[in-house]
Amino acid sequence: MNVFRIAFAYARRRPLATVLNVALLALGVATITLVMLLSRELEQRLVREATGIDLVVGAKGSPLQLVLAGVYHADVPPGNVPLAAVALLGQHPLVRQVIPMALGDSYRGFRIVGTEPAFIAHYGAAVAQGGVWAAPMEAVLGSEAARASGLAVGASFTGSHGLAEGGGDHGETPYRVVGVLAPTGRVIDRLVLTGMDSVWKVHEHHDGDEDRDANAGADPAKPQAVARASPAPEREVTLALVKYRSPVAAASLPRAINTETVLQAASPALESARLFTVFGVGTDVIRGFALLLIGASAFGLFVALAQALDERRYDLAIMRTLGARRGLIVAVLLIESMLLAATGLVAGLLVAHALAANVGSWLPAAAPLAAGARAWHPDEWGIVALALGTGIIATLLPAWRAYRLDVAATLADG
């Protein structure tokens, strides 16, 4: 016999009220934790993917679209720009490096990026098998693209038109896999990389077929990384990643590019912050709702304890006659509510982590967020404090009444 056993016996005696309060709290904790885990992971990924990229340049249009297409590979690019303009930017004294990218095709949903080997270096990806492309139509697969497609070095595949699955095939110009990259945890894992000349070559073949392709493509706004007049090489690229030589460049370079060239410059840091602000409204609403659930469970706990106290006045009086100090009576109530709060808390955290770890199965677009959501987040200590604090606050008034219980009068009431 001990104080925990007594508290547990009481909690067990009112199974429905107990289960209801635990469930309410668990729901609130799970919601708030899940939102926190996913939004923190999203924010971190947004920042991580943009690391080292000071600017994205491409066709004029929406800067957010440019960043989504060039950094996160999550949107279609606004259009194409002349390679010459990008090359010229590379000679600017404030620019350390320009990595051009030609987009437009994909393989089984993985984007085919025509670029330079510097792209691989930028993401710090090691070549796990084979090597880097040396000739047109040689491709290197990101680790996830290789795993999901099952392609290995030496295999061949043909890209399809457009960035989503379902575009027309480029059957006449197959790629050959010459290398596979090691995992990096960044977007490059989900890309298929090749030389820019490969992308140009693929599209030379059907200069005259543009209309057919446009009809077959899944996305009418689909960009065309195409060299339009093929033998006369006014080469085009889709966009380019820019690294500054010095932070000073941030003050003048974007505006100079936007006003003086055909290019548009967009800052990943600014655009992703803007994007996250938009998300933030949604997560704030969900978080508010979760707090409401936790508040409701606190109120439920309070009502249950206050009611229980009325029913238990005689029990408590008897315990006092058996030698229990006032403090012990308060401890029984406090432990009982802590028992419920802790159960709800643990259940909620487990549910949140389980949902976050398997987010891909119920929210496929968020699948990449699962990996980081498995780990314990320091902010979860705040949720622990919130849930247990809620339990304590709900107990204060009943505990005070129990403490003040007039034993003799309660017994005489009988």
Add this chain to the structure above:
Amino acid sequence: MFSLNGIEHRYGATPVVRVEAWAAGAGEHWLLAGASGSGKTTLLHILAGLTTPASGTVIVGGTDLGTLSGAARDRWRGRSVGIVPQRLHLVGALDVRDNLRLARYLAGLPDDPDRVRDLLDAVGVADLARRYPRALSQGQAQRVAIARAVVNRPALVLADEPTANLDDAHAARALELLRTQALANGAVLVVASHDARVRPLLPHVYALPLRPETLAARGVAA
């Protein structure tokens, strides 16, 4: 074994109990007699240290209750006094056996399964050890309440109207049980009762008069 001197207790301006002097020797069995409203329950609570009288001294087993702090008095009560309250009242969330173990725990005494088992056997409810109080009859609950009152081997056993609502046979049996258990534990027994059937069964009697002030307060002419 205990002595009360110059006790007076009142609720507001109304005196509810007054005892000039009452002393009991070791192992004695007492009837605390008096009509309803004469303050029997209040006097039992004073003896148990649950109520502090407005004036007077209460000495039980050599301890002056007036000198004990609240927590010390709770601790003293748990070990020295066994109470069978009028409504018995077992703790509903715990089964019969755990009600007895609870008494040992709350008094700060080590768990003693043998003692609990022997005692339940002695009062004739050994087979009900795992039942919850709501599954007990009135008579069974009273046996458990008596067992719980003596499980810590208290020096003083107090019972409040133990024969109320019992027929003659059951009343006699309840009294018999209280007496044998008090005897077995060498405890002083005080039974507060207005039941005439109890009087012949207890050798010592302390009678509380119904105070005129109480009557007046109730609107009854003295």
